[in-house]
Amino acid sequence: xxxxTPLAGGTALxxxxxxxxxxxxxxxxxxxxxxxYVVFVAFGLFFVLPIYAMVRFSLQxxxxxxxxxxAWRQIASSPDLVGAIEITLELAIITCVVVLLLLVPTMIWxxxxxxxxxxxxxxLCLLPLTIPAIVLVVGLAPVYRTIRQHAGLSALQLxxxxxxxxxxxxxxxxxxxxDAIDIKTLSEAARSxxxxxxxVMWRIIAPNIRQALLNATLLTGALVxxxxxxxxxxxxxxxxxxxxxxxxxxxxxxVLFATSAAALIFTFVLLLILSFAxxxxxxxx
Amino acid sequence: xxxSVTEAHSAxxxxxxxxxxQGLHRRYGSVVALDGLDLTVAPGxxxxxxxxxxxxxxxxxxxxxxxxxxxxxRITVAGRDVTHLPASKRDMGMVFQAYSLFPxxxxxxxxxxxxxxxxxxxxxxxxxxxxxxxxxxxxxxxDRYAHQISGGQQQRVALARALAIEPQVLLLDEPLSAxxxxxxxxxxxxxxxxQLEVGITTLFVTHDQEEALAIAxxxxxxxxxxxxxxxxxxxxxxxxxxxxxxxxxGLTNRLAGQVRGAEVTVxxxxxxxxEHDVADGQVVALVRPEAVTVASQASEDxxxxxGTVIATTFLGATSRITVDLGDxxxxxxxxxxxxxxLPAGSRVTLKIRPDPVLVSVDSPAVTEA
Amino acid sequence: xxxxxxxxxxxxxxxVRRPSLAWTGTLxxxxxxxxxxxxxxxxxxxxxxxxxTGHGLTLSNLKLLGSSAARGFFLNSVELSAITALVGAxxxxxxxxxxxxxxxxxxxxxxxxxxxxxxxxxGGVTLAFAFNAAIGPSGGFLTHATWYYDFPQGIGLIYIYxxxxxxxxxxxxxxxxxxxxxxxxxENLGGSTLQFWRHVGGPLLAPAFLGCTLLLxxxxxxxxxxxxxxxxxxxxxVTQQISVAMTSEVGLSSANEAQVLALGMVVVVALVMTAYAxxxxxxxxxxx
Numbered sequence: 001x002x003x004x005t006p007l008a009g010g011t012a013l014x015x016x017x018x019x020x021x022x023x024x025x026x027x028x029x030x031x032x033x034x035x036x037y038v039v040f041v042a043f044g045l046f047f048v049l050p051i052y053a054m055v056r057f058s059l060q061x062x063x064x065x066x067x068x069x070x071a072w073r074q075i076a077s078s079p080d081l082v083g084a085i086e087i088t089l090e091l092a093i094i095t096c097v098v099v100l101l102l103l104v105p106t107m108i109w110x111x112x113x114x115x116x117x118x119x120x121x122x123x124l125c126l127l128p129l130t131i132p133a134i135v136l137v138v139g140l141a142p143v144y145r146t147i148r149q150h151a152g153l154s155a156l157q158l159x160x161x162x163x164x165x166x167x168x169x170x171x172x173x174x175x176x177x178x179d180a181i182d183i184k185t186l187s188e189a190a191r192s193x194x195x196x197x198x199x200v201m202w203r204i205i206a207p208n209i210r211q212a213l214l215n216a217t218l219l220t221g222a223l224v225x226x227x228x229x230x231x232x233x234x235x236x237x238x239x240x241x242x243x244x245x246x247x248x249x250x251x252x253x254x255v256l257f258a259t260s261a262a263a264l265i266f267t268f269v270l271l272l273i274l275s276f277a278x279x280x281x282x283x284x285x
Numbered sequence: 286x287x288x289s290v291t292e293a294h295s296a297x298x299x300x301x302x303x304x305x306x307q308g309l310h311r312r313y314g315s316v317v318a319l320d321g322l323d324l325t326v327a328p329g330x331x332x333x334x335x336x337x338x339x340x341x342x343x344x345x346x347x348x349x350x351x352x353x354x355x356x357x358x359r360i361t362v363a364g365r366d367v368t369h370l371p372a373s374k375r376d377m378g379m380v381f382q383a384y385s386l387f388p389x390x391x392x393x394x395x396x397x398x399x400x401x402x403x404x405x406x407x408x409x410x411x412x413x414x415x416x417x418x419x420x421x422x423x424x425x426x427x428d429r430y431a432h433q434i435s436g437g438q439q440q441r442v443a444l445a446r447a448l449a450i451e452p453q454v455l456l457l458d459e460p461l462s463a464x465x466x467x468x469x470x471x472x473x474x475x476x477x478x479x480q481l482e483v484g485i486t487t488l489f490v491t492h493d494q495e496e497a498l499a500i501a502x503x504x505x506x507x508x509x510x511x512x513x514x515x516x517x518x519x520x521x522x523x524x525x526x527x528x529x530x531x532x533x534x535g536l537t538n539r540l541a542g543q544v545r546g547a548e549v550t551v552x553x554x555x556x557x558x559x560e561h562d563v564a565d566g567q568v569v570a571l572v573r574p575e576a577v578t579v580a581s582q583a584s585e586d587x588x589x590x591x592g593t594v595i596a597t598t599f600l601g602a603t604s605r606i607t608v609d610l611g612d613x614x615x616x617x618x619x620x621x622x623x624x625x626x627l628p629a630g631s632r633v634t635l636k637i638r639p640d641p642v643l644v645s646v647d648s649p650a651v652t653e654a
Numbered sequence: 655x656x657x658x659x660x661x662x663x664x665x666x667x668x669x670v671r672r673p674s675l676a677w678t679g680t681l682x683x684x685x686x687x688x689x690x691x692x693x694x695x696x697x698x699x700x701x702x703x704x705x706x707t708g709h710g711l712t713l714s715n716l717k718l719l720g721s722s723a724a725r726g727f728f729l730n731s732v733e734l735s736a737i738t739a740l741v742g743a744x745x746x747x748x749x750x751x752x753x754x755x756x757x758x759x760x761x762x763x764x765x766x767x768x769x770x771x772x773x774x775x776x777g778g779v780t781l782a783f784a785f786n787a788a789i790g791p792s793g794g795f796l797t798h799a800t801w802y803y804d805f806p807q808g809i810g811l812i813y814i815y816x817x818x819x820x821x822x823x824x825x826x827x828x829x830x831x832x833x834x835x836x837x838x839x840x841e842n843l844g845g846s847t848l849q850f851w852r853h854v855g856g857p858l859l860a861p862a863f864l865g866c867t868l869l870l871x872x873x874x875x876x877x878x879x880x881x882x883x884x885x886x887x888x889x890x891x892v893t894q895q896i897s898v899a900m901t902s903e904v905g906l907s908s909a910n911e912a913q914v915l916a917l918g919m920v921v922v923v924a925l926v927m928t929a930y931a932x933x934x935x936x937x938x939x940x941x942x
Contacts, residue, residue: 025372026354028847032755039752040762043745043818047773050781050815053788053796106683113676121680124687130927131695132876134893135916138701138900139694164690228778228879233897240779244883247783257787260780267775272768352838372841379842385835388940389857399843401853432939450843 051264058257071254075262078255084242085259087155091238092224095162096217099170102163103216107174108205111183125171128164133229136161144234155236158227165230166223170216177212181205222267239263301329301486302363302453304349310357311344318344320510321358331480331487332515333497336507337533342490345507346456349488351375362453378447378485379456383463385443386431392442393418393427399450417445420479437468444476448483455480455487461496469493473500494534498522506530523573524559528645531571536605538577538615542570542644549644552610553589554637558644568644574605576638577617581631588636590615594627608633698920701913718914728918731891734806735874738813743867745814746821747829747859753822754829767826770819777816778879785812785884805890809881816880817870824869828862831941858940865933872926875919892919 024032058071075081103125110118128136140161147157183205190204206213228240237245239259246256304326311319319341326332334342347353349360351372360368367375378399386395396417397410405413418424421441426434434442440460447455460476461469477500480487491497497504498518505515506529514526525531532539542551544565549556551570580587592608592615604624608615617635619627627633705712718724753766789799802808832855840850878893889895892915899912 024353025351027371036752036756039749040766043749047769047815047819049796050784050788054780054784057787102683102686106680109676109679114680117677117680121683124684124691127691130924131691131920132878132893132923134876134878134896135698135920136691136694138896138912138916139697140690141900142697143690143694160690164687167687167691222772222775226775226778226780228883232879232882233900240879243783244779247779247883248886256783260783263780264772264776268768268772272765272772350838350842352841372838373844373846376844377842379839381835381839383835384833385839387836387839387854387858389854398840398853402840402843402845402849446839446843 051261054257054264055261058254058261060254071258072262074255075259080237081242081246081255081259084237084239087237088225088239091156091158091162092221094156094159095166095224096220098159098163099166099220100213100216103167103170103174104206104213105201107171107178108183108187108201111178112187122171122175125167127167129168133165133227134233136164137230137233140230140234155231155238158231158234158236158238161230161234162220162224162227165227166220169219169223173215173219174209174212177209177215180212181208218270218273222270225263225267301327301484303328303361304454304486304488305361306345306349306358307361308358309345309348309355309360311341311348311353312356317510319348319355322511324505324512324515326486326488327502328486329484330502331477331489331500332503332505333489333491333501334505334507334512335491335494335497335534338492339509340507341510342492342507343458346379346458346488346490349454350377350379350456376450376452377454377456378450378452380440380443380447380458380460382459383436386439386446388431391428391430392423392434395431395442396445396449398446403450413449414445417449418442420448420482421445421475435468436464437472440464440472441475444479448479448485453486455485457487457489459491460489462491462493469496476500498534504534506533508533524641525571525643528571528643531643536574536616538572538574539569540572540613540615542568544568544644549642551637554639556637556639557641559641560643563644568646571643571645572615572637573640574616574618576640576642577615578636578638579606579608579617579619579623579627579633580635581627581633587634590635590637592633592635594629594631594633596629597624597627608635695920698913698916701910702917704910704913715910715914716917718911719918724915724918727889727892727895727915728922730805731875731893734810734813734891735871737806738810738817738874739867739870741810742814742817742870743821743825743863746818746866746870747825747863749818750822750825750829754826754832766822770822773819774816774823777877779883781812781815782880782883785815803885805885809884809890812880812884813874813877817874820873821866821870825862825866828859828866828937828941831937832858861933862937862941865930865937868926868930868933872923872930875923875926 059067059069060071075085106121110121144157144161147160151157186204186208187200190200195204226240227238228244231238232241232244243256243259304324306322306324309319309322311317322341322345324332324345334345336342344353348355351367351370351374355368358368359366362375362377386392387398390398393411393414397414400410400413414427415424418427421444423434423438423441423445426438426442431439431442443460457476461472464472473496489497489501498521501518503516504518504521505512506521507513508529514521514530521530522535525534531537540551542549542556544558544563544567546565547558547561549558549563549568549570551572556570556572578588582591590610592610594606595609595614596607598605598607599621602621603618604621605616605618606624606627608617615635702715703711703713704715719728749766753763756762785802788796789802791798791800791802799808836854836858837850840854845853876893878897881891881894882897889898896912896915896919899915
């Protein structure tokens, strides 16, 4: 996963929907609906089929045509796989925290006190989109040699690199949230009432950008769950790498597909939450 | 269908045509937008459809333009039934409220676009565009883009574009609503001037009654899908047919009164009734501020009502004063000079001129300040 | 932190100089990005122009880019990326239009947007597996595509699977920006649907479409995990070769090969992204 580099110009997921539905002549509306129906069915099939195949394969029993949850149960009984899942989930959490800690104070600070540096910060945050992971990892190899010497061999150390990969997405999400509220006024009001900077950030600003924080977290999480390139080339084992290894080592594809399907469904639910939570919030606000 | 226009300011290539709407019905789901609307616009006439949002005025315009299909009724233009004709074949020019200029074309290209669609030659297109831009006074901006000109100028370009194809009918959908007040007033007069010059039958939709009264030949006050009153501006203003029209057009005082026979007595003033068949009893009389005369308590001109001035609204040549009568307030309109003699706090007497008034049997409410 | 109101020279000078230290608040961020983004990038660029022996700089490594092998990889990358970008862009644009022309608050739109968000991220290892399961010659559920392991068809199809949703995500805002008044004005002036798309809709969406196609191109160019999961024995594209060069123990020249190829990639991607950014500016002006 995370082969994607959507850029400034917006991920439609995070943006406002346009105003009222259009009214048009019956004739055109009918033709348009036919077109839409055909398009949705055609594309729907195309996208669903590989996923269906994967899920179906994962439910395959011993004899063709039979169903069995054996493959799904095997996920739990394979120590390497469970270990990889654990590590990846932990990595996701750590990366989310690091990204937020890194970006939120910085972005708020820039908006409040150092506006002139904001172009630079934006450029740096969007730079990872122009430097593909495969290129970055070439330069990260020596850096990680040092890390391995001083901080141990755990795959959790990947978070350093993952935070960088997540920067563009998290930045866009947080920028959208911060632009929507008037930080300057809020913080000045709070400060005039005696709050220190920590209080301002934690009690005043953070609650108002809850949606953006959620977005940034979910996007970062999805990215970490799907990351393969850097982990693999830095010789660590995370979920995707483990799946890859299994695929090369064994003919038992069932477990493979079960895990893949699980990971996919998990991410889908995550992003669906993002999409629906976003709409509802805006409706009330 | 280009014609070779030779005059500088396009004199009408064809005279205005009659537009007839009969029994138009339109429903959106369970909401009835138009309820059997009838309207005939005479050739060269400008009819303004006026009403609050949701009354169906824009729907009427869009049905006429063909941008939506009617659920029932007939639309006849120049004697021809166009009810089932697609919008692109109706030969009407429309000016939208906003955003309608194509951003990737210059002003001149925008204006010439309709001709381009009709496969007119480049020379003809350019000539026509130039004429139209001269008509609306924007020849200087021919090579600019939409984002480089002001909102008022954009609407003038939209008007030029609509007229360039020499349509039979001109439709304007709240063209001034998105503009500043000052620009609105200027542009409104300009639109009227051009419309008269070209002589085109026009339907103008607005929610601003001042606009409608200022430029229309006839005003149609709409409410909940039908026309409450259709007539010249002076008539709609001074002889409103229903209380809705009286309250929507211009300001109205709502005063409690007692009907007996053909008169209503409002606070000691006897006023004739517009409608003669109102039952005796308690009513609310609708009195225009101009019908209320005010004099300071000391003068000889005293009237039966007594009150204190609480506010004065300066409107230029005239002013509107709000007088507190104790249990309610009343609005009066005077010349500014007279109003200046009655500052806030003065005790005054008032008299209501015996113009025929409308009454309504709803419960009395406080007059709008 | 109100500036001192006194006009004593020294005091006010200090008060003015104070704000200029505020930028240090961004130091943690800058240091982090410096170490984990700029430094590695620098290492790559430095390695690309370093002598294989490790002493001194040279541009001769760049000749590697001109070698037939390298050219082969780049051509493959460009071919694969261009085809999947174009096909993905065209199909994605159609799907985006279908989504945009419906109820703006409807369920269908939300599902397709969320779905696009997921599927655009669903590249890599798991996607290759899914396709293997669906149409792989050795066990496909739906059909056995003999061309599955052919380049660029097999991998191209897989790429298209995530290119289309990506196109929907980045192109949808532009389609939403097409004002309904433009369509109605065109109709009113006598234009047909075809004429609308030819004179108005098409020209207005063209920069956005082109820009998004470039984005898809850069995306495909940078992809690694998917193609490695699809076929790991043969190196077809630059990204695969970079990893081979990185993990290969053969000879010193390989050490620089990875960096040189990486440099080549960065240059291409940077050019494409710059063009994208410029096109986006034009789009934003028209279709805000």
